[in-house]
Amino acid sequence: MSENAVAERNIDTSKMQVSDELAIQINGMNKWYGSFHVLRDINMTVYAGERIVICGPSGSGKSTLIRCINRLEEHQAGQIIVDGTELTGDLKNIDKVRSEVGMVFQHFNLFPHLTILENCTLAPIWVRKVPKREAEETAMHFLEKVKIPEQANKYPGQLSGGQQQRVAIARSLCMKPRIMLFDEPTSALDPEMIKEVLDTMISLAEEGMTMLCVTHEMGFAQAVANRVIFMDQGQIVEQNEPKEFFNNPQSDRTKLFLSQILGH
Amino acid sequence: MSDTKPISYVRETMLGQQEPPVTERGIVKWLRENLFSSVLNSILTLLALAVVVYIVSSIGPWLLNSIWNADSLRECRAILDGAPGACFAVITDRWHQLLFGFYPPEHYWRPVLALLLLLVALAPILFAELPRKMLYFSGLFPFIGYHLLWGGSVWFPISALLGFVAGYIAFRLLAKVSALVSVIGAVAAALAWWFLLAGPFDAVMYSIAPIGLEFVRSEAFGGFLISLTIGVTGISLSLPLGILLALGRQSDMLFVKTVCVVFIEFIRGVPLITLLFTASLLLNYFLPPGTNFDLILRVIIMVTLFAAAYMAEVIRGGLAALPKGQYEAADALGLDYWKAQRLIIMPQALKISIPGIVNTFISLFKDTTLVVFIGLLDPLGLSNAIRADTAWTGIYWELFIFIGALFFIFCFSMSRYSMYLERKLKTDHR
Numbered sequence: 118m119s120e121n122a123v124a125e126r127n128i129d130t131s132k133m134q135v136s137d138e139l140a141i142q143i144n145g146m147n148k149w150y151g152s153f154h155v156l157r158d159i160n161m162t163v164y165a166g167e168r169i170v171i172c173g174p175s176g177s178g179k180s181t182l183i184r185c186i187n188r189l190e191e192h193q194a195g196q197i198i199v200d201g202t203e204l205t206g207d208l209k210n211i212d213k214v215r216s217e218v219g220m221v222f223q224h225f226n227l228f229p230h231l232t233i234l235e236n237c238t239l240a241p242i243w244v245r246k247v248p249k250r251e252a253e254e255t256a257m258h259f260l261e262k263v264k265i266p267e268q269a270n271k272y273p274g275q276l277s278g279g280q281q282q283r284v285a286i287a288r289s290l291c292m293k294p295r296i297m298l299f300d301e302p303t304s305a306l307d308p309e310m311i312k313e314v315l316d317t318m319i320s321l322a323e324e325g326m327t328m329l330c331v332t333h334e335m336g337f338a339q340a341v342a343n344r345v346i347f348m349d350q351g352q353i354v355e356q357n358e359p360k361e362f363f364n365n366p367q368s369d370r371t372k373l374f375l376s377q378i379l380g381h
Numbered sequence: 382m383s384d385t386k387p388i389s390y391v392r393e394t395m396l397g398q399q400e401p402p403v404t405e406r407g408i409v410k411w412l413r414e415n416l417f418s419s420v421l422n423s424i425l426t427l428l429a430l431a432v433v434v435y436i437v438s439s440i441g442p443w444l445l446n447s448i449w450n451a452d453s454l455r456e457c458r459a460i461l462d463g464a465p466g467a468c469f470a471v472i473t474d475r476w477h478q479l480l481f482g483f484y485p486p487e488h489y490w491r492p493v494l495a496l497l498l499l500l501v502a503l504a505p506i507l508f509a510e511l512p513r514k515m516l517y518f519s520g521l522f523p524f525i526g527y528h529l530l531w532g533g534s535v536w537f538p539i540s541a542l543l544g545f546v547a548g549y550i551a552f553r554l555l556a557k558v559s560a561l562v563s564v565i566g567a568v569a570a571a572l573a574w575w576f577l578l579a580g581p582f583d584a585v586m587y588s589i590a591p592i593g594l595e596f597v598r599s600e601a602f603g604g605f606l607i608s609l610t611i612g613v614t615g616i617s618l619s620l621p622l623g624i625l626l627a628l629g630r631q632s633d634m635l636f637v638k639t640v641c642v643v644f645i646e647f648i649r650g651v652p653l654i655t656l657l658f659t660a661s662l663l664l665n666y667f668l669p670p671g672t673n674f675d676l677i678l679r680v681i682i683m684v685t686l687f688a689a690a691y692m693a694e695v696i697r698g699g700l701a702a703l704p705k706g707q708y709e710a711a712d713a714l715g716l717d718y719w720k721a722q723r724l725i726i727m728p729q730a731l732k733i734s735i736p737g738i739v740n741t742f743i744s745l746f747k748d749t750t751l752v753v754f755i756g757l758l759d760p761l762g763l764s765n766a767i768r769a770d771t772a773w774t775g776i777y778w779e780l781f782i783f784i785g786a787l788f789f790i791f792c793f794s795m796s797r798y799s800m801y802l803e804r805k806l807k808t809d810h811r
Binding site for chain 1: 704706707710712713714715716717720724725728729732806808
């Protein structure tokens with residue numbers, strides 16, 4: 118199913134280029150929940166334009182890792198530098214990074230008391246200080262891009278899961294982020310809605326967006342990613358180009374994981 | 382005879398629309414479904430009907446036979462001549478006291494005008510459809526209302542207002558430095574104005590231009606005037622204070638959190654009447670001798686603190702009901718704490734808490750009757766005072782019915798408004 122979701126589409130790779138510019142740098146990062154060591158010695162460099170898929174069994178720390186990148190989770194040791202700004206306790210830096218990094222959640226997390234349009238314009242107006250009219254124009258532009266401009270004045274509760282997730286993507290894009298993080302964006306969706314969300318993500322990749330995506334959609338990984346990272350027990354176990362990763366996995370853990378998710 | 386039964390059928394004429402049977406329409410259907418759907422329900426319906434008839438037949442004549450014009454209870458009884466009947470003449474005779482207490486009658490127009498202006502000030506807060514510019518008047522109303530009720534130098538409320546202006550100016554000037562500095566600066570500027578400059582300003586301006594309504598002492602306040610003054614002030618102050626306490630209780634800052642928790646738990650652990658006695662008696666021992674600290678003001682402070690502690694817990698319930706994802710989404714978009722609270726968290730948490738908030742408002746308003754125990758003449762206190770007059774000794778029901786009816790009007794309107802608001806804010810389309 119996951120392969121089918123992206124198979125019918127020809128992907129335009131002309132703009133999908135990795136540059137030399139650093140987007141994210143993580144050096145010797147460790148994180149504990151109490152005494153539980155969730156992330157262990159993570160080292161990772163992401164260049165602008167990369168499309169990285171992070172996979173791994175549940176509890177492996179992959180969501181925690183990308184949540185550390187915009188400091189929804191705090192790390193206790195090591196260094197995370199996003200777009201030249203190091204994440205420390207400094208609130209100004211954190212807010213700066215957060216406004217540069219878009220995030221899409223598993224459960225969409227739209228604001229139910231605001232209309233779709235208001236969801237999209239809120240952060241640009243209050244964080245970026247964009248005039249309301251301009252913010253609305255930008256919002257409509259991105260809503261058209263995710264193909265739901267006609268829903269602009271409805272409330273999130275009136276939309277299907279797939280539509281809500283596309284709104285969530287549009288909401289992030291309205292902040293004109295340089296990096297997009299996706300935390301299992303299709304895991305809470307019914308099968309027939311997964312495709313519309315993956316399509317949106319693919320067109321984003323086609324435009325050269327830097328993307329980190331925690332997902333189990335291996336079809337998406339094969340079609341779009343330039344790198345697949347496999348995590349287990351809080352550490353990066355293996356990373357490679359998608360073709361090599363899927364056809365020629367090296368570690369036993371990776372082989373086991375792939376056989377489990379691709380085996381049926 | 383063929384061995385198969387005929388199955389061929391053709392309709393010759395089409396049927397028009399027909400009424401349902403008599404038992405399935407109109408009043409009969411309603412009665413059957415709602416009152417007589419089973420034997421047990423029929424019995425209960427008849428029983429309930431009997432109770433209603435009994436009550437109405439007992440109270441009805443008493444109410445219908447009411448005397449509205451008499452000078453004393455004795456005169457009422459003479460007119461009734463042994464027949465059952467209410468003596469509402471006491472209301473005709475003393476309504477002004479129940480409403481205004483001992484407020485000077487020639488100044489009754491001031492509380493009445495204040496009440497009308499209060500309604501104007503509340504309108505844009507209660508109904509979002511009204512022009513937002515009206516909110517400026519709502520902001521000014523506390524000062525106008527104060528001057529109308531108490532009077533005195535017009536410069537006193539103006540200098541109080543200027544304190545807020547000073548705070549606002551300091552806030553705008555320091556806003557570029559940092560959010561925290563500007564808030565501290567605003568509070569400092571306002572306090573400096575109130576404690577150092579407001580007094581001299583008031584005195585100088587009054588000597589130049591001695592304008593103002595005649596001063597009315599707090600002791601003259603009474604009846605629903607006092608209930609509404611305490612109730613409305615308490616309600617409008619306890620909500621923002623409750624929000625701050627609820628946020629403080631969830632804060633990561635240990636000091637803020639401890640202060641809020643201790644405050645909330647202390648207030649909730651102590652009866653209101655104890656706090657009121659503290660306000661009326663004990664504070665005199667702690668305050669420097671000669672300080673004249675208005676009793677109504679003290680009561681307002683205590684009632685507000687009391688309601689705010691409950692409010693904080695009600696709002697905390699609303700905060701707890703919000704999914705963690707809402708905080709994360711707000712954070713991920715780069716909204717800072719106060720913006721996230723104001724734009725994302727509070728609108729939803731308050732909406733969830735509406736029933737609890739209004740509950741607290743209603744109980745605050747009804748609790749204002751407790752001030753009778755510290756010597757303020759609220760409607761109940763006045764009913765005692767009225768009975769102390771030999772003309773009306775022994776009259777209870779009529780006074781309590783009148784007072785109860787007025788309280789009911791206020792509380793029931795609050796309750797209906799909250800239901801309207803809940804319907805209006807419903808966006809989840811479940």
